[in-house]
Amino acid sequence: MSRALRNPIAIAFMAIILLILAGATFATVPETKQAVIVRFGVPKRVINPYHEGQDYGRTGAGLIARYPFMESIVWIDKRILSIPMERQQVLSTDQYRVQVDAFARYRIVNPLRMYVTAKTEENVSAQLKPILGSAIRNELGKRPFAALLSPERGQMMANVARSLNRVAGQYGVQIVDVRIKRADLPEGSPLDSAYERMKSARQQEAGSIRAQGYKQAQIIRAEADAEAASTYAEAFGKDPDFYDFYRAMQSYEATFAGGGQGQGQNQDQGRTNIILSPDNDYLREFRGRK
Amino acid sequence: MRAIFGWGGRSAASLNDNKGGPWGPSGGGGDGSGDGGDGPRNPWSQPPRKRRPLGAGGNVASFEDFLKKGRERFGGRFPHQEGRPYWAYGLAVFLLLWVLVTSFHQVAPQEQGVVTFFGKYSRTVGPGISFTLPLPFERMEKVDTSKMRFTDIGSTEPNNENLILTGDQNLIDVAYSVRWKIRDPQMYLFRIQQPEQTIADVAESATRAVVSTLTLDEAIGAGRSDIEQRVAMQMQRTLDGYGAGIQIEGVAVKQTDPPAAVNNAFKEVTAAQQEAQSYMNQARAYAQQVTARAQGEAAAFDKVYAQYKLAPEVTRRRMYYETMERVLSKVDKTIVEAPGVTSYLPLPEMRGRAKAPVAAEEVAR
Numbered sequence: 002m003s004r005a006l007r008n009p010i011a012i013a014f015m016a017i018i019l020l021i022l023a024g025a026t027f028a029t030v031p032e033t034k035q036a037v038i039v040r041f042g043v044p045k046r047v048i049n050p051y052h053e054g055q056d057y058g059r060t061g062a063g064l065i066a067r068y069p070f071m072e073s074i075v076w077i078d079k080r081i082l083s084i085p086m087e088r089q090q091v092l093s094t095d096q097y098r099v100q101v102d103a104f105a106r107y108r109i110v111n112p113l114r115m116y117v118t119a120k121t122e123e124n125v126s127a128q129l130k131p132i133l134g135s136a137i138r139n140e141l142g143k144r145p146f147a148a149l150l151s152p153e154r155g156q157m158m159a160n161v162a163r164s165l166n167r168v169a170g171q172y173g174v175q176i177v178d179v180r181i182k183r184a185d186l187p188e189g190s191p192l193d194s195a196y197e198r199m200k201s202a203r204q205q206e207a208g209s210i211r212a213q214g215y216k217q218a219q220i221i222r223a224e225a226d227a228e229a230a231s232t233y234a235e236a237f238g239k240d241p242d243f244y245d246f247y248r249a250m251q252s253y254e255a256t257f258a259g260g261g262q263g264q265g266q267n268q269d270q271g272r273t274n275i276i277l278s279p280d281n282d283y284l285r286e287f288r289g290r291k
Numbered sequence: 292m293r294a295i296f297g298w299g300g301r302s303a304a305s306l307n308d309n310k311g312g313p314w315g316p317s318g319g320g321g322d323g324s325g326d327g328g329d330g331p332r333n334p335w336s337q338p339p340r341k342r343r344p345l346g347a348g349g350n351v352a353s354f355e356d357f358l359k360k361g362r363e364r365f366g367g368r369f370p371h372q373e374g375r376p377y378w379a380y381g382l383a384v385f386l387l388l389w390v391l392v393t394s395f396h397q398v399a400p401q402e403q404g405v406v407t408f409f410g411k412y413s414r415t416v417g418p419g420i421s422f423t424l425p426l427p428f429e430r431m432e433k434v435d436t437s438k439m440r441f442t443d444i445g446s447t448e449p450n451n452e453n454l455i456l457t458g459d460q461n462l463i464d465v466a467y468s469v470r471w472k473i474r475d476p477q478m479y480l481f482r483i484q485q486p487e488q489t490i491a492d493v494a495e496s497a498t499r500a501v502v503s504t505l506t507l508d509e510a511i512g513a514g515r516s517d518i519e520q521r522v523a524m525q526m527q528r529t530l531d532g533y534g535a536g537i538q539i540e541g542v543a544v545k546q547t548d549p550p551a552a553v554n555n556a557f558k559e560v561t562a563a564q565q566e567a568q569s570y571m572n573q574a575r576a577y578a579q580q581v582t583a584r585a586q587g588e589a590a591a592f593d594k595v596y597a598q599y600k601l602a603p604e605v606t607r608r609r610m611y612y613e614t615m616e617r618v619l620s621k622v623d624k625t626i627v628e629a630p631g632v633t634s635y636l637p638l639p640e641m642r643g644r645a646k647a648p649v650a651a652e653e654v655a656r
Binding site for chain 2: 081
């Protein structure tokens with residue numbers, strides 16, 4: 002064995018060189034990434050590109066080899082990425098201003114083209130963002146405000162996604178979907194007038210609820226009165242003559258004797274003076290039989 | 292890591308053993324072997340090697356020497372053949388530990404382990420103890436698939452409003468929380484970039500889509516459970532479209548309130564409802580009284596009438612006399628006997644009792 006091999010420093014040195022070489026040659030491609038192999042600035046091939054419906058474990062991910070120092074790897078995300086859109090004002094056909102916040106999800110399906118046209122995912126996002134914005138403005142600007150709050154919304158988003166996809170194809174990107182995250186009335190007068198409308202609607206509702214309650218109450222009272230009347234009529238109607246007598250008796254008692262519940266209790270009750278004529282029926286027997 | 296520490300500890304021990312080490316001698320106080328009189332030394336200078344006659348060179352000239360010394364010292368503990376330096380054993384132990392630590396995995400009952408072979412998905416293992424190839428070859432990522440995760444959107448605090456337009460162009464302040472779990476760990480790890488952000492975005496978009504199909508009254512009232520169900524469904528559909536491997540367990544709507552700016556108007560509605568209710572309650576109370584009274588009176592009449600029917604004439608007279616008795620027993624009576632006599636009425640006495648003459652007339656009928 003040569004002296005160099007016995008020397009641990011030499012061994013360590015060689016090991017380091019080997020490691021560097023191995024590191025420059027081999028690379029592991031994870032499932033989440035696509036790798037573009039670039040030789041002296043020219044993209045040569047793509048490892049682990051996206052294929053529709055491919056199962057994990059059957060992809061191109063894994064250990065790869067390349068020419069060390071000649072070829073470099075550009076990593077491109079394989080996952081679904083998002084383009085956030087800054088909120089922007091959209092004017093609907095009926096002149097409503099709406100602040101729309103949308104997002105698009107996309108996937109890089111052609112890493113080579115994407116690398117050539119945009120280099121990085123960030124650039125793709127940055128370049129698609131204004132296009133997404135204008136696509137949304139165009140689509141929403143063609144419709145009345147109410148359409149934004151209707152099932153049509155899904156259709157509108159599909160249209161936006163379609164028009165965005167045409168552009169995205171140039172970057173090797175596929176738009177998965179576009180969704181409106183928020184659609185709000187802008188601060189200031191549009192929002193205030195919406196509040197005002199809500200307030201007046203509520204006040205109107207409160208008024209009508211009150212009136213309805215009053216109406217119901219009156220109906221309930223009237224129904225009760227009617228029912229009472231019918232109860233009375235049914236009972237008393239059997240013999241109106243007797244009723245007349247019966248009720249008169251009650252009434253006399255209530256009026257003069259203070260025995261009834263109805264009359265107000267005067268302080269001088271019981272001091273009623275009654276002047277009876279001897280012809281009175283009550284005194285018939287008093288007079289004696291003639 | 293443990294392996295590395297073990298190695299480091301060992302070399303550190305050998306350094307410490309080298310009394311004085313690289314930071315100079317220990318002052319010679321312990322063994323007092325002759326250099327005691329030298330006074331304070333430059334701490335960086337080499338220590339005298341009195342203690343160890345074995346050290347071939349005076350100083351630790353090279354790593355090799357240092358290792359050799361170490362080998363000599365540990366000679367008893369690490370039996371070795373000639374030509375095998377002891378660091379090789381260290382390396383072997385290190386490698387063994389490395390293999391053990393990185394290929395032996397314990398997956399907790401609520402977890403699943405996703406194994407990748409050089410970055411390529413290989414398999415998903417369930418709970419328990421499992422082995423993989425050591426680290427550079429296979430890597431395991433453990434994902435908790437039972438843990439319920441929460442994404443909250445909006446808040447119930449009054450100054451933080453998450454306003455959503457309803458179908459009738461009103462605004463409501465909504466706060467809700469999405470419960471979700473990881474269904475397919477490999478999908479979750481490999482398919483989407485920012486799962487949490489994705490869920491929040493999808494939740495917002497789904498909620499807005501659902502709320503925009505409801506009217507204000509539905510959204511703040513009976514439609515809440517409807518919102519919960521439909522948002523959960525729509526989110527699940529969208530996430531499945533992404534292949535995110537996420538299971539939406541449910542959406543809990545914590546708040547669907549009118550915005551603070553119009554809250555007073557909404558309270559007025561509640562007040563009006565109360566008021567209307569109280570009107571109706573009063574009316575119902577009145578109705579009950581009136582009906583009960585009518586029924587009572589009718590029943591009383593019926594009873595009396597039933598008796599009256601049996602002997603009309605007698606009953607009538609009896610009632611007449613009884614009533615008159617009761618009435619007249621309580622009042623002052625004056626009977627004017629002879630017809631044609633104009634009686635003197637003590638009017639001053641009767642003043643203030645306006646009813647009396649009328650009554651008299653009535654009775655006199």
